[in-house]
Amino acid sequence: MRIWQGGDPEDAISMTRPERPPQKLCFKDNMNESLKFFDRIRDSTQRTHKAKNKLVDRSKGPGKLPRLVGYLDFSYPTYISTAAAVVLAAEFERLAAVDGEVPPTVNLHLWNEQVFRKLAQLGFFEIVGFIANRDDVIIEEGDTRTMRIVSTKNADDLAKVDVALQQLGTFLNPVQRIPDDIIIPFLTALSEAMSNVTNHAYPEDFIPPYPHINSLWVAATADRSKNTLTVVLYDQGVTIPYTYPRIDRLERVLKYLRRTLRREPKFEYENDGIYIRAAMKYGGSRTDQRHRGKGLPQMIQVIEQAGVGAMTVYSRGGWCKRDSNGRFSSGAVPFSFGGTLIEWTVELNPAASVSFT
Structure with missing residues (x-):
């Protein structure tokens, strides 16, 4: 898999199965499933923070692929509403502030075009610190x-x-x-x-x-x-x-x-x-x-x-x-x-x- 946290993309491996968001991330049309997903993100953030685990482990030395403790598979959703995108940005920004690290994007080239465009338009990648803020x-x-x-x-x-x-x-x-x-x-x-x-x-x-x-x-x-x-x-x-x-x-x-x-x-x-x-x-x-x-x-x-x-x-x-x-x-x-x-x-x-x- 390919990961990106800003800078150059990297090859990596995951130690666990990915967390899949619902296909439709929307509070109006898919409230329960969307809220369950955000609950899981918060719980995962809490566990990672308490365990002091790195989201991307590069401690295996030169030549070894970075290891992920887990990741969100955003190649699965086909739609994200503006409201859900704002909440997602807030959760990622909180994680970056609390743990000093933002979860990497994984296989960005496989993401649904509408989902990627919505997040890019709203400045998601700037909010979470992957790229510099635009004027x-x-x-x-x-x-x-x-x-x-x-x-x-x-x-x-x-x-x-x-x-x-x-x-x-x-x-x-x-x-x-x-x-x-x-x-x-x-x-x-x-x-x-x-x-x-x-x-x-x-x-x-x-x-x-x-x-x-x-x-x-x-x-x-x-x-x-x-x-x-x-x-x-x-x-x-x-x-x-x-x-x-x-x-x-x-x-x-x-x-x-x-x-x-x-x-x-x-x-x-x-x-x-x-x-x-x-x-x-x-x-x-x-x-x-x-x-x-x-x-x-x-x-x-x-x-x-x-x-x-x-x-x-x-x-x-x-x-x-x-x-x-x-x-x-x-x-x-x-x-x-x-x-x-x-x-x-x-x-x-x-x-x-x-x-x-």
């Missing part, structure tokens, strides 16, 4: 423009995201730019979400099940054929189902939770989707402070007033979707997303007007 943030291809994954530990990179999203908005409507009363609320809501993550996703009193690196990952895609802008945000910190039961809430929220929570859940995360749904519908706390939960309702308000759109929030083992006609649906699975993932799509209609009240 350009926007990647062009046909009717789409993609903002490569921005990995940040604070909100300082919001300006970079702001400029990139402005470029994506201009691409969607090159003749008549998206008006400020649409794009500004869009960026304001995104800024609220990013600030919430960078300020509150990694509290000192929270002990995560896996090592984390206090980061936030953001990516975006503009599709001119659909006139849509999609933004994906992901963090590996404390989740909505963990924090929401621990904050002061308005009486109407308490009534909603008393009515909908399952008193005897069948599995640990069964109520997680209900907490996310409450956060999306009502926001955060009795104090109504901005950092205590206004971000998600604000993002929904942009959808309602800017045009057609949808938003899905995945957090710990739960998910909640607000679809394009305003309906909410939610649920939970017995596997964790390893943090909170937001996928937010807005159809940018230049004739629309947005204002926050």
